[in-house]
Every structure is written in structure tokens, then in C-alpha cells.
Amino acid sequence: MAMRAWGLVLLVLGGAARTGTPAPSGCTRIADIAPQYTITYGAAVQGLFDDYATNGGSAGCVDCHFAPPPEPSGGLDLSAGASWAHLVNVPSQADPQFLYVVPGDPLRSLLFLKVNCDNPGVGGRMPLFGYGGGLLPEQQALIYDWIANGALPGTSDTVYRDGFDLRGLVP
Ligand code: HEC
Numbered sequence: 001m002a003m004r005a006w007g008l009v010l011l012v013l014g015g016a017a018r019t020g021t022p023a024p025s026g027c028t029r030i031a032d033i034a035p036q037y038t039i040t041y042g043a044a045v046q047g048l049f050d051d052y053a054t055n056g057g058s059a060g061c062v063d064c065h066f067a068p069p070p071e072p073s074g075g076l077d078l079s080a081g082a083s084w085a086h087l088v089n090v091p092s093q094a095d096p097q098f099l100y101v102v103p104g105d106p107l108r109s110l111l112f113l114k115v116n117c118d119n120p121g122v123g124g125r126m127p128l129f130g131y132g133g134g135l136l137p138e139q140q141a142l143i144y145d146w147i148a149n150g151a152l153p154g155t156s157d158t159v160y161r162d163g164f165d166l167r168g169l170v171p
Contacts, residue, residue, distance in 0.1 A: 026118025059132020103151040
């Protein structure tokens, strides 16, 4: 009897946990963008954090996400030299059941969901309120590819990925 009651409690808790994190929605389609296999974190990904504006303007994630003072938005420091260690295998401050970056698994990485979806599951799409014009689909795809390639701090090793359909999972 006691065992059955516990089973019921766990069932209810499990259900509650699932409904607490709705599937991401309003995501931009990137399936048709040619994958990049060789990505250097510092130049490409950090470059985007520093300044993603391609229309002659200048805007970066680091305009909001930097180390104190003041407190970086969402507790996340994306400045050069700090960003990689703040992202890879690190739990989200807003919802620790998400990791910012799960190497090899973009669709479980909050960083990718936050730049790809209007409703990522935690807060809103980044950059916040389309600051600086937002990210192009190609820039979102770069983050996807970097994570899919293992989220390395240096240059991704494409040897084992060559010929792989990197975007096989993307709708
Ligand atoms: C105008 C300020 C601003 C800009 C620019 C901005 N962010 Fe944010 N970011 C925020 C705020 C505020 C939050 C917390 C609220 C939320 O998640 O919606 C946040 C949250 C986040 C989170 C989740 C933090 C957590 O612990 O859950 C990630 C990841 C993130 N931003 C990534 C980015 C990236 C990548 C860029 C650049 C493409 C970017 N942000 C640009 C203000 C900004």
C-alpha cells in the first residue's frame, strides 16, 4: 500500500515537471542553411557575441552580458575569455534543469534555443527585444553547428564529421 502511494506521488511530480517546461515554439527554420564544419570559437562564436550586427551597425550580446558591475543579464557573462567557461556544461541561472551548452546536442542547449526560438522555454528570444536587429538565421545556424561539432574552445575538428548530415535533427 505504502509503495503504491509513493508510486502515485512520483507519477504526479513527474507530470508536473514536464508541464513546467513546454516545448520551445516559434523557432526559426535553419535546415536549408549549409552547415559549417570548421568553426573557430574565438573568431566565429565570440565574434558574434561581441558584435553580430551585419547592417553597418554595431551590437553585441556583451552589451548586456558582461561581468560586474553591473550583474550580467541572466547571470551570464559572454565576454571574451570568460564566455566559454560560462556556457559549456553550465546550468542556466534562470532554470538549472537546462544547461546552456550540451556539447553535441544543440536542441538540448539553452544557448541555441534562446537565439532560435521566440519561446525557448526560459525567458524570451535573444538578443532581447531584437536588440541591434537580432540574429540572422545564418548566425543562429553557426551556434547550432558549433554545438553540434562538440562546442570546442578552439577550432572544431571536422575529420569525424565529414559527410555527416549535421542538420539531420532540425525540423
Ligand atoms: C539588451 C540586453 C540583452 C542583449 C543584447 C542580449 N541579452 Fe541575453 N539576456 C538578457 C536578459 C535581461 C536576460 C534574462 C531574461 C531572459 O532570459 O529572457 C537574458 C538571458 C539570456 C540567456 C539565459 C540566461 C539564463 O540563465 O537562463 C542566454 C543564454 C542569453 N541571454 C544569451 C544571449 C545571447 C547569445 C545574446 C546575443 C545574441 C544575448 N543574450 C543578447 C539581456 C540581453
